[in-house]
Amino acid sequence: MSLNFKRAFTENIAAKLVALFVALFIWFSASGQQQASRFFVAPVKLVNTPDSLVIVGAYPEEAEITISGTKRELLYLSFRRIEIVVNLAAATPGRFRQRLSASNVVVRGGLDPRNVQIITPSSIDLFFERLSTKSVPVDLTVIGSVPTGYVLAESPKIEPTVITIKGAATAVARQKSIPTKPLDLGRVRESFEREIEIDYDGTVFRCEPDRVTVSITVSELGERVLPNIPPTVLFDAEQYVAEVYPSAVSLTLAGLKTVLDTLSSGDVSILLDVSDKPPGRYTLVPDVIVPKGIGSYSLSEDSITVIVRKGTARGNQ
Structure with missing residues (x-):
């Protein structure tokens, strides 16, 4: 009895393996054609912002969507970049609202809009201001003092002493000067020259350049x-x-x-x-x-x- 049972598994093993693989392929193909829905979180991409305008304040950087299709299609989407693209070409100073729909969802290779549903947010609200440019002096921020037995031989030097800021008109108008990141003198025992970053909020305005060269002369x-x-x-x-x-x-x-x-x-x-x-x-x-x-x-x-x-x-x- 046991011999016959063993022979049933070992005889014609190649043909049996082929049959097994064919059965599995048919099963996967059939299950891949079944309809399903899947949840995705996609980044919001803003395009065609007018050069004369700047966005003020925060806005949603991601959107939640569901996409319907076959299980195979949804599996492929897992390896593709999905974006929520918002065209700002028509934006003007003030509030701008763009309602989101399936047409804003962009997937490489295309996607049937009928299979997409926006969950949240339903719209993107932005506030625009005129872009303004201004030159402001740089203030070196220093903390601490040189160690005992040492002294600053001369006032610290900054190059350049004036930089350009670009951003929303109201924020730029308020800025009379711009500070650097803090420079700690507590362990300084010799003269040096180094770059130091400008300390600013990049969501409000940009600095050009965004760092300056500081020269410190120390003497014993x-x-x-x-x-x-x-x-x-x-x-x-x-x-x-x-x-x-x-x-x-x-x-x-x-x-x-x-x-x-x-x-x-x-x-x-x-x-x-x-x-x-x-x-x-x-x-x-x-x-x-x-x-x-x-x-x-x-x-x-x-x-x-x-x-x-x-x-x-x-x-x-």
């Missing part, structure tokens, strides 16, 4: 003492002579290390102005003139004494 801070600097007395040397006590002072300077490293006593001035004073003894707080890049300074003496008397330098020789 330092301290230096210049000893034995003789003060300079401002007076009428044709009528008077002046004596200074002490005759020299020390000047302690703090500032950019690059400036301090090349500094000499000839680059600073300690001034005592008695040009409008009669002969006498005066105790003055001097005026100190230092180069750019020096942040602070101090003198070894809080005040300096000047004695002015009649005579000339020649007469005292």
